[in-house]
Amino acid sequence: MVEATPGYELPLRLFAAFRAIIDATHADLARQGHPDFRPMHGFVFQAIGTHGTTAVELAARLGVSKQAAGKTIANLEKQGYVERAADTADARRKLVRLTAKGVEVLALSAKSFDAIQTQWAQTIGEERLAALHADLRTLAPGELFRLDAPGWLGTER
Template sequence: MSTERPGFALPLLLLAGFQRLVDALHEELAERGHPEARPMHGFALQAVGAGTTAAELGRRLGVTKQAAAKTIAALEAAGYVERGADPVDARRIVVRPTTRGRDLLARSAEIFDELRARWVGELGEDTVRTMEDALGRVTSGPRLDAPSWFTR
């Protein structure tokens, strides 16, 4: 009997780990004042940065300007971003994170640290660090356009 694992197991396990972490993140965010937060919100807020336009957000996320506008509308409805005139060019509308949006990102970072600590408690520091180091060697790091990648 072969102990070799099928090639498809690795991406499914990586996806399952990602889903487990993101689901746990959103459970915690809901308890800490952000029940409306969705996985796409984190990617979008990271891409908004200090401020951006809908067209630039679309490029950063790898989606159309129309999809970016829809994402902005959802973020705005949740209170995570606000729109305003560009101080350099009043014709341009710039999207900026609100205090609530910055709070979401800060709480997300704290919770991810807590979730990592849970994994360390379950698997050990050496195992978690080995996983992180190994993934760092074979990847180029995270991409903000990950949500659009699933729809290609």
């Protein structure tokens, strides 16, 4: 008979697993020359996308205030991860785009995520990891990228 686990433990274990992956990835990024890159930045980069976005659109996608988005953009711009440029389709708009350094950190983080997945497969077995993936797809269907997580986790509502 399987011992019952308290219901509150499941979200905490899922979050602990998420933190383990994110912390390991950011430690790897720091070793590769990106010590100031933070978990929030990954959400920002995904929200910026490959074609860029405006600060207002970024705030809406992340579910944060325009001021919070502007502060994050300024910080990332100072670090060389993003740049602001005129929109060729509409000169009134300023786009925020990833720089080569920003694209590099995305590629490095993808490699890190793959390495962590390989480590987890070695730890629990490939079949169990595949089953975990399948189970999570069943339990958490829908959109893979919930970019509004920063706003959801924040204090503003």
